[in-house]
Amino acid sequence: MIDTALRQEFEAALGADAVLTDPLKLRTYECDGLTGFREVPALVVLPRGTEEVAAAVSLCARAGLPFVARGAGTGLSGGAVPVAQGVVISLARMRGIVEFDPDDRRMVLQPGVTNAEISRVAAPHGLYYAPDPSSQVVCTIGGNVAENSGGAHCVKYGFTVHHVTALRVVLPDGTVTELGGDAPESEGPDLRGLFIGSEGTLGIATEITVRLLRTPESVRTLVADFPTAEAAGEAVSAIMASGIVPAAVEMLDSLAIEACEAAVHAGYSLDATAALVVELDGMEHECDEQFEQVVALCRQKGTTNVRIAGTAEERALIWKGRKAAFAAMGRISPDYFVQDGVVPRTRLSEALTRIAAMSRAEGLRVANVFHAGDGNLHPLVLFDGQAGESERAERLAAEIAEMCVELGGSLSGEHGIGLDKACSMPEMFGEEDLAVMDRLRTAFDPDRLANPGKVLPTPRLCGETPGRYRPHPLEAAGMIERL
Numbered sequence: 442m443i444d445t446a447l448r449q450e451f452e453a454a455l456g457a458d459a460v461l462t463d464p465l466k467l468r469t470y471e472c473d474g475l476t477g478f479r480e481v482p483a484l485v486v487l488p489r490g491t492e493e494v495a496a497a498v499s500l501c502a503r504a505g506l507p508f509v510a511r512g513a514g515t516g517l518s519g520g521a522v523p524v525a526q527g528v529v530i531s532l533a534r535m536r537g538i539v540e541f542d543p544d545d546r547r548m549v550l551q552p553g554v555t556n557a558e559i560s561r562v563a564a565p566h567g568l569y570y571a572p573d574p575s576s577q578v579v580c581t582i583g584g585n586v587a588e589n590s591g592g593a594h595c596v597k598y599g600f601t602v603h604h605v606t607a608l609r610v611v612l613p614d615g616t617v618t619e620l621g622g623d624a625p626e627s628e629g630p631d632l633r634g635l636f637i638g639s640e641g642t643l644g645i646a647t648e649i650t651v652r653l654l655r656t657p658e659s660v661r662t663l664v665a666d667f668p669t670a671e672a673a674g675e676a677v678s679a680i681m682a683s684g685i686v687p688a689a690v691e692m693l694d695s696l697a698i699e700a701c702e703a704a705v706h707a708g709y710s711l712d713a714t715a716a717l718v719v720e721l722d723g724m725e726h727e728c729d730e731q732f733e734q735v736v737a738l739c740r741q742k743g744t745t746n747v748r749i750a751g752t753a754e755e756r757a758l759i760w761k762g763r764k765a766a767f768a769a770m771g772r773i774s775p776d777y778f779v780q781d782g783v784v785p786r787t788r789l790s791e792a793l794t795r796i797a798a799m800s801r802a803e804g805l806r807v808a809n810v811f812h813a814g815d816g817n818l819h820p821l822v823l824f825d826g827q828a829g830e831s832e833r834a835e836r837l838a839a840e841i842a843e844m845c846v847e848l849g850g851s852l853s854g855e856h857g858i859g860l861d862k863a864c865s866m867p868e869m870f871g872e873e874d875l876a877v878m879d880r881l882r883t884a885f886d887p888d889r890l891a892n893p894g895k896v897l898p899t900p901r902l903c904g905e906t907p908g909r910y911r912p913h914p915l916e917a918a919g920m921i922e923r924l
């Protein structure tokens with residue numbers, strides 16, 4: 442409970458303009474990109490630096506108040522959803538570039554800097570930051586660290602964890618510590634690696650050191666159309682098996698193409714059942730040679746049309762279409778639910794066939810747009826909430842996630858577990874694994890104040906027993922509601 446005296450302590454530590462209590466303003470923070478989960482916080486604070494974050498967290502620790510860090514709120518697993526009666530610590534005012542050393546190809550950032558801003562500042566020096574979530578214009582590097590975010594180019598360059606070398610972190614008791622460092626290897630366990638992807642449950646990152654890459658000499662991009670999703674899936678397998686390491690291999694099915702074209706007019710063929718966007722980068726001669734091989738492999742697998750980007754503008758337009766895919770779904774459906782799961786690349790075709798069958802059985806359309814190169818599916822379940830289709834959509838999305846695990850994949854490729862999939866964790870991990878994760882979390886946060894209820898299943902919310910979500914007896918009796 443936040444009484445007047447405690448609110449005044451927050452104001453004294455951060456300044457009155459950095460503490461929000463107006464119910465209308467608080468509502469702005471009630472959800473993230475997964476809008477089905479909502480909770481209005483008791484208080485939102487907007488610190489400007491590490492000391493102010495530490496002061497806010499210390500006050501939470503002393504009062505036993507749960508807190509949730511928030512970047513841009515684009516997360517798709519409910520990770521930034523506030524806790525009832527808790528505090529949201531928004532990093533929106535921490536947008537500074539603390540240091541930039543182009544010679545060392547290194548940048549130190551406050552957590553509220555957007556992903557796209559890093560490459561924008563680095564570009565005049567022939568450098569860029571590789572992980573590129575489709576939300577990069579809005580999402581923050583702090584959120585990227587918490588989710589270990591990926592993007593189209595992670596098939597070649599890896600995820601956030603491969604590009605963040607050091608972190609300054611405020612721990613859940615308010616102390617400030619440094620994880621990682623400039624040296625490529627540090628002694629002891631890799632706590633930097635542990636923190637990346639911990640979804641705000643181990644503390645708050647307040648300074649993030651990233652490594653930058655040299656802008657490649659040459660980039661070649663194509664869109665190849667296929668008559669079936671299976672044929673496109675086989676082309677992906679053939680490209681990867683050939684030894685070529687593409688910078689990106691993305692797939693869109695006909696529904697995704699229809700939505701993207703309606704929104705962006707990127708020039709995708711509306712008569713293709715599936716399209717692959719393939720990009721190669723590197724030294725010019727090597728890139729050209731391998732590009733020819735990719736075109737030949739697409740032809741072998743039955744492409745009906747290959748469109749090659751002739752200019753930087755054409756390439757940018759192809760990517761604009763792909764990166765707008767989620768938002769574009771509004772053109773073809775009143776509501777949609779983004780699923781995020783991984784299957785082994787070799788089982789992509791099988792997964793797509795099964796998704797199509799599940800979609801028919803549930804009577805709901807599913808658009809597929811995904812990072813095919815690393816088997817990271819993003820089925821978009823289309824539904825009309827007003828027509829009472831939400832529950833079926835949720836069920837279909839859950840069935841797809843289960844299928845990913847059954848095929849030897851994973852519950853999440855890059856969007857995280859958050860609130861959404863915490864109850865599904867026992868599908869992938871045994872009790873002992875979950876207990877180890879729980880002990881690790883407790884070592885950082887014995888009082889469970891940092892983003893509680895996220896990532897690890899809370900039996901009370903998950904129906905008392907591990908496994909898929911089942912209504913709690915009190916919920917079945919109509920006495921409590923599921924969030």
Ligand SMILES: Cc1cc2nc3c(=O)[nH]c(=O)nc-3n(C[C@H](O)[C@H](O)[C@H](O)COP(=O)(O)OP(=O)(O)OC[C@H]3O[C@@H](n4cnc5c(N)ncnc54)[C@H](O)[C@@H]3O)c2cc1C
Pocket residue numbers: 473474509510511512513514515516517519520521532552573574575576579580581582583584585586587588589590591592593640641642644645646647767768855856892
């Ligand atoms: C249209 C769209 C496209 C997307 N495409 C991709 C994609 O291609 N790849 C991908 O990986 N994701 C994608 N996402 C998901 C999302 O953008 C990423 O997860 C992103 O990293 C979230 O950043 P954010 O700043 O919005 O974080 P938020 O949503 O605000 O928070 C996400 C999580 O991070 C925690 N957090 C935030 N800041 C900090 C901090 N400083 N310290 C500790 N914890 C913190 C929060 O508590 C929460 O658990 C997409 C989302 C949308 C809406």
